[in-house]
Amino acid sequence: MNENPSASLLPSQFEVLARIGQLLARSLDAPQSLREVLRTLEISGHLSRGMIAVVDPDSGDLSVYAVHGLDHDDFQAVCYRAGEGLLGRILESGRPCAVARLGEDPRFLNRLGLYERDLPFIAVPIHFSGTLQGVLAVQPDAQDDGLLDERVRFVELLANLVGQSVRLSLEAAQERRSLDQERDPQRRTVRHRPGFGNLVGHSPA
Numbered sequence: 001m002n003e004n005p006s007a008s009l010l011p012s013q014f015e016v017l018a019r020i021g022q023l024l025a026r027s028l029d030a031p032q033s034l035r036e037v038l039r040t041l042e043i044s045g046h047l048s049r050g051m052i053a054v055v056d057p058d059s060g061d062l063s064v065y066a067v068h069g070l071d072h073d074d075f076q077a078v079c080y081r082a083g084e085g086l087l088g089r090i091l092e093s094g095r096p097c098a099v100a101r102l103g104e105d106p107r108f109l110n111r112l113g114l115y116e117r118d119l120p121f122i123a124v125p126i127h128f129s130g131t132l133q134g135v136l137a138v139q140p141d142a143q144d145d146g147l148l149d150e151r152v153r154f155v156e157l158l159a160n161l162v163g164q165s166v167r168l169s170l171e172a173a174q175e176r177r178s179l180d181q182e183r184d185p186q187r188r189t190v191r192h193r194p195g196f197g198n199l200v201g202h203s204p205a
Helices: 005-026 030-044 085-093 148-192
Strands: 047-055 062-067 097-099 121-128 131-140
Touching (some): 030 062, 047 148, 085 097
């Protein structure tokens, strides 16, 4: 009797979901926990090249936030506008995207230079409190085996788990920007405030 491939897929998925749930529950550092999620997906979930992009609250664009396998300097400037490429389509529609062979989809922009063109690609929206907060993208380790739809549903469950951590990261980034904006006027005021250096005359010797 032939074994149903999806039957062996489900137990491993539940195990990965449990590990990631525990990881997110015990970590107070949202950015670090998201990086650990991507690492766990590659090691235990056979979903490599994990990437999380977040919606920039100022521009509304998708900005790449974390990538397993790349240093921060390699992706910090990468972003996608609504409707631009595979990820921009998710920002525009709010619906997941799955490609059986990535290189065959003309919407693939390859801005990260990371993904394998012969492998599938899955990207799903990250929602929190009904609002699109970002996108989670992964690439299965092997060529399509007919279970792409099952893997999409699994990645959607993962996106639901990481939604709160993404939201916490966005709130922390917004707080840092607000603090920087408050400090700049204070610094300008200090530079122009009368002080001893401004009271002493400066003249050629």
